[in-house]
Amino acid sequence: MYRFLPVLLLAFCMACNTAGQTGNFPDFKFMDTDSASVTVGDINPGRALMLVYFRSDCDHCRHMAQVMKELGPGYPADIWMVSAEDMDMIRLFEEMTGLYDIDNLRTMRDYTFNMHTWFDFKSLPFIVLFDKNGKQVKQFENLPQPGTVDSLLKN
DSSP states (O other): OGGGHHHHHHHHHHHHHHTTSOTTOOOOEEEETTSOEEEGGGSOTTOEEEEEEOOTTOHHHHHHHHHHHHHGGGOSEEEEEEEOSOHHHHHHHHHHHTGGGOTTEEEEEOTTOOHHHHOOOOSSSEEEEEOTTSOEEEEESSOOOHHHHHHHHHO
16 A cells, blocks of 8 residues: 555645646746736737747848738737747837837747747747647747638637
8 A cells, every 4th residue: 555655645746836837837937028927827828829039130030020020919828928038139129120019919028948948949039839728739930820720720
Protein backbone atom coordinates (compact mmCIF):
# COMPACT_ATOMS: atom_id res chain seq x y z
CA MET A 1 0.00 0.00 0.00
CA TYR A 2 2.77 2.45 0.91
CA ARG A 3 4.65 1.78 -2.31
CA PHE A 4 2.03 3.83 -4.18
CA LEU A 5 2.47 6.87 -1.92
CA PRO A 6 5.40 8.37 -3.92
CA VAL A 7 3.39 8.03 -7.13
CA LEU A 8 0.38 9.75 -5.56
CA LEU A 9 2.56 12.55 -4.19
CA LEU A 10 4.18 13.08 -7.58
CA ALA A 11 0.78 13.23 -9.28
CA PHE A 12 -0.46 15.71 -6.68
CA CYS A 13 2.59 17.95 -7.12
CA MET A 14 2.21 17.91 -10.91
CA ALA A 15 -1.44 18.90 -10.56
CA CYS A 16 -0.47 21.77 -8.24
CA ASN A 17 2.16 23.07 -10.70
CA THR A 18 -0.32 23.23 -13.58
CA ALA A 19 -3.31 24.49 -11.59
CA GLY A 20 -2.56 28.15 -12.43
CA GLN A 21 -2.27 27.53 -16.16
CA THR A 22 -5.14 27.73 -18.57
CA GLY A 23 -5.41 24.91 -21.12
CA ASN A 24 -2.12 24.45 -22.92
CA PHE A 25 -0.85 27.99 -22.53
CA PRO A 26 2.76 28.17 -21.36
CA ASP A 27 3.30 30.02 -18.09
CA PHE A 28 3.55 33.47 -19.71
CA LYS A 29 5.30 36.25 -17.82
CA PHE A 30 5.57 39.39 -19.90
CA MET A 31 5.60 43.14 -19.34
CA ASP A 32 3.53 45.41 -21.56
CA THR A 33 4.66 48.81 -22.84
CA ASP A 34 2.87 50.47 -19.91
CA SER A 35 5.16 48.44 -17.59
CA ALA A 36 2.27 46.27 -16.38
CA SER A 37 2.97 42.62 -15.64
CA VAL A 38 1.10 40.24 -17.95
CA THR A 39 0.53 36.54 -17.17
CA VAL A 40 -1.72 33.69 -18.28
CA GLY A 41 -4.34 35.09 -15.93
CA ASP A 42 -4.59 38.19 -18.12
CA ILE A 43 -5.80 36.26 -21.16
CA ASN A 44 -9.37 37.29 -21.86
CA PRO A 45 -11.66 34.39 -20.90
CA GLY A 46 -13.51 32.96 -23.86
CA ARG A 47 -11.20 34.63 -26.40
CA ALA A 48 -8.62 33.08 -28.66
CA LEU A 49 -5.04 34.37 -28.51
CA MET A 50 -2.64 34.94 -31.37
CA LEU A 51 0.87 35.20 -29.98
CA VAL A 52 3.40 36.90 -32.27
CA TYR A 53 7.13 36.91 -31.52
CA PHE A 54 9.08 39.66 -33.29
CA ARG A 55 12.24 41.74 -33.32
CA SER A 56 12.25 45.42 -34.18
CA ASP A 57 15.28 45.05 -36.47
CA CYS A 58 13.65 42.28 -38.53
CA ASP A 59 12.45 43.46 -41.96
CA HIS A 60 9.77 40.72 -42.11
CA CYS A 61 8.54 41.76 -38.65
CA ARG A 62 8.30 45.43 -39.64
CA HIS A 63 6.37 44.47 -42.77
CA MET A 64 4.09 42.21 -40.73
CA ALA A 65 3.42 45.08 -38.30
CA GLN A 66 2.37 47.31 -41.20
CA VAL A 67 -0.04 44.63 -42.43
CA MET A 68 -1.20 44.06 -38.84
CA LYS A 69 -2.20 47.72 -38.66
CA GLU A 70 -4.78 46.99 -41.37
CA LEU A 71 -5.77 43.40 -40.50
CA GLY A 72 -5.48 43.43 -36.70
CA PRO A 73 -8.96 44.71 -35.85
CA GLY A 74 -10.50 41.94 -38.00
CA TYR A 75 -8.99 39.03 -36.09
CA PRO A 76 -11.35 36.94 -33.93
CA ALA A 77 -8.58 36.74 -31.33
CA ASP A 78 -6.59 38.93 -29.01
CA ILE A 79 -3.10 39.59 -30.34
CA TRP A 80 -0.04 39.68 -28.12
CA MET A 81 3.09 40.84 -29.91
CA VAL A 82 6.12 39.88 -27.85
CA SER A 83 9.84 40.55 -28.11
CA ALA A 84 12.80 39.91 -25.80
CA GLU A 85 14.37 43.23 -26.76
CA ASP A 86 14.79 46.16 -24.40
CA MET A 87 11.54 47.93 -23.61
CA ASP A 88 12.74 51.15 -25.28
CA MET A 89 13.14 49.29 -28.59
CA ILE A 90 9.72 47.66 -28.24
CA ARG A 91 8.04 51.00 -27.47
CA LEU A 92 9.78 52.62 -30.45
CA PHE A 93 8.64 49.74 -32.70
CA GLU A 94 5.08 50.08 -31.39
CA GLU A 95 5.09 53.83 -31.97
CA MET A 96 6.67 53.70 -35.43
CA THR A 97 4.24 51.06 -36.66
CA GLY A 98 1.14 52.49 -34.95
CA LEU A 99 0.33 49.22 -33.19
CA TYR A 100 -1.02 51.09 -30.15
CA ASP A 101 -4.10 52.00 -32.26
CA ILE A 102 -5.30 48.37 -32.48
CA ASP A 103 -7.78 47.63 -29.68
CA ASN A 104 -7.26 43.84 -29.60
CA LEU A 105 -3.44 44.06 -29.65
CA ARG A 106 -0.89 44.40 -26.84
CA THR A 107 2.84 44.82 -27.34
CA MET A 108 5.03 43.25 -24.66
CA ARG A 109 8.49 42.25 -23.55
CA ASP A 110 9.43 38.65 -22.76
CA TYR A 111 11.76 39.56 -19.91
CA THR A 112 12.10 35.88 -18.93
CA PHE A 113 13.35 34.98 -22.44
CA ASN A 114 11.14 31.86 -22.37
CA MET A 115 9.50 32.11 -25.80
CA HIS A 116 12.46 30.22 -27.31
CA THR A 117 12.08 27.53 -24.66
CA TRP A 118 8.34 27.08 -25.18
CA PHE A 119 8.42 27.10 -28.97
CA ASP A 120 11.01 25.78 -31.39
CA PHE A 121 10.90 28.57 -33.95
CA LYS A 122 13.61 29.18 -36.48
CA SER A 123 12.38 32.32 -38.24
CA LEU A 124 10.68 35.61 -37.48
CA PRO A 125 8.02 36.64 -37.10
CA PHE A 126 6.80 33.56 -35.26
CA ILE A 127 3.03 33.32 -34.85
CA VAL A 128 1.07 30.77 -32.83
CA LEU A 129 -2.70 30.62 -32.44
CA PHE A 130 -4.45 29.33 -29.31
CA ASP A 131 -8.19 28.70 -29.10
CA LYS A 132 -10.39 30.09 -26.31
CA ASN A 133 -9.60 27.02 -24.17
CA GLY A 134 -5.85 27.53 -24.38
CA LYS A 135 -5.22 24.73 -26.85
CA GLN A 136 -2.59 25.44 -29.47
CA VAL A 137 -4.31 25.40 -32.87
CA LYS A 138 -1.55 26.22 -35.36
CA GLN A 139 1.82 27.87 -35.87
CA PHE A 140 2.38 30.24 -38.79
CA GLU A 141 5.48 31.51 -40.56
CA ASN A 142 3.52 34.38 -42.11
CA LEU A 143 0.67 36.51 -40.87
CA PRO A 144 -2.57 34.65 -41.65
CA GLN A 145 -5.69 36.37 -42.94
CA PRO A 146 -8.44 36.99 -40.36
CA GLY A 147 -10.74 34.61 -42.29
CA THR A 148 -8.16 31.81 -42.01
CA VAL A 149 -7.92 32.34 -38.25
CA ASP A 150 -11.71 32.43 -37.97
CA SER A 151 -12.14 29.12 -39.83
CA LEU A 152 -9.40 27.42 -37.76
CA LEU A 153 -11.10 28.52 -34.54
CA LYS A 154 -14.49 27.22 -35.70
CA ASN A 155 -13.16 23.69 -36.29
